[in-house]
Amino acid sequence: MVWNIIKKQGLLFLRNPQELLLLLALPMILITILSTALGGLINGGSSPISINVAFIEHGDEQREVEKFLRDIEEQLPPQAVEEVRANIEQMLPITIIKESIFGNEEISEFIEVDYLNVSKREDVLNNDEYTTLIEVPENFTYDTLTNLVFDSGKVPSLILMQNEGQQVGTGVINNLLTQFQEQLTLGEFLGKNQIDMDNLQLTSDVKGEIVTINEQEPVSSKAYYTLGMVLMNVLFLAGAIGSYAFHEKQIHVFDRIMIANVSRWSYFIGVLLSGTIFAFIQCLIIFGFSRVVFGVTWPDLTAFFLITLAFSLSVGGIAVLLVAISYRINTETITNFFTSIIVTLFAVLGGSFAPIGDYSKVIQFLGNLTPNGASMTAYLTILRGEELLKIGNEILYLIGFAAAAVVIAVLCFPKRRLSQ
16 A cells, blocks of 8 residues: 555646646756856855955155165265175065055955055045055155164054945955064064074974875855756755645545545555655756766765665655645645745755855854755765765764654544544
8 A cells, every 4th residue: 555655646747747847947047047056156256245445545655765865874884885785685575565465366366455555545444445545654665674774663553444334445454554564574584683583494404294184175156056947956856745745635645545444544555655765756856967968976875875765754744744734734835834844944954055154164064964964965075085984973864853753643643533
């Protein structure tokens, strides 16, 4: 009788092409759209951060350098003056900021610097598009060089005016300038103590081997959204089975099964296996599509099939639970609520649309409590090259989730007299 129930469920799907289209074609379309539109989020594409910096100088660095060199001729011996002249290009703070920091290719990809005249200062302050205004006071370079050479104690400062509405961008600028200050301080220390920078490379003569610990393979956007859409859309299959089952109750198919003296356990197991088998088939079809069209492959097929089977079993458990509750309360409301609200909530928490668990431990924990979230974690673990043992907890959780759903369904499933 169990096989007849499974066969009946399969025929219901085959006779409803619209349902099949939603369960199979829709996730394929979504995989194509999301992996293309949001690929940069997963693949580590160009940074979404855009930082605009206004840079204003109140003085002239070259003139300040010339003034400094003239002044030290009266205070230092000729040999020392020549040494300063020879190294002066490496001591110019504004030049270093412009060329080494903002002129860096990687930094220039997300930081745009406008070098403006002092007359534009008020316009910049009134322009909310700028993240930071950096002002270089007059004699900044002169004071910096004087402090480096004579240790005058007069430490010059840049003036920063930051846009409070762009905290991420201002934080980036602060970090860059802090690193510049630390590098300048280190150079000053080495110069005063006559330490050659090359002598700090202590590890250059040490022979050894560099080993990357826990190196993981990257996951492509197509692979990620294949997982996300499969794990979300397979949950709809549980709702479809619950809907079909309740319709059978309305047309008294379930009553006829009970009158035929079929054990409710046989019906129960038939629904569980139907959900598991058809969820497994749905997964394989969509994963097969992704393999053929997008080249998504699995490094460990054994682990892949174990995860897919465990997830399918949890979907079967959800199907049984939906059937039992809808039979108990004699309404399809619970099934509709599951497909319209619960599946979406599970998809968001489980990371079907974006890996939000990476930004919050709480969300990651809640996501792993959902069957699709636990499966997502397991699948990603395998895609990143981890061993089968790494997914043991997720496999056990999915089996336990299915068992818990079945137990709750047993408690909710109506007695024979309640089916009338």
